[in-house]
Amino acid sequence: MDLKRVKDYIYWLYYQYLLISCSYVLEPWERSMFHMIIITVVAMVMYTAYVFVPIHVRLAFEFFSQMFGSQPESTVLLMN
Template identity: 65%
Template structure:
């Protein structure tokens, strides 16, 4: 893909973003505030997913392996 087509395509994507979110009617300073809040929230979701999802998946796997009969002997000895 050549540079001109890529630039036109990115411009088209940005235009679609403006239309879908409805921010094309805002003033420039309002657009910048909206974009800042939106991208900050997206960054926070990505960071939270990166940090906490693996921990929750590991804990869920440990829980379900325990529920399905995968308990260790040391756990059973403590329960008796």
């Protein structure tokens, strides 16, 4: 791709973000504070998803596997 076209596309995406969030009407210092808050919230959500979602998926898998009749791992290991 052409570098200018990629740059224009990224600028267009940023402009769409400014329009959707209505942050284009803010002063520069207010806009930077707004961006920092958004970045912080997104980072916290990503960290929480990275830490807690795998645990909940594993627990749900264990719950449904026990519910549908498969043996837990500890019982299988004792039988061998």
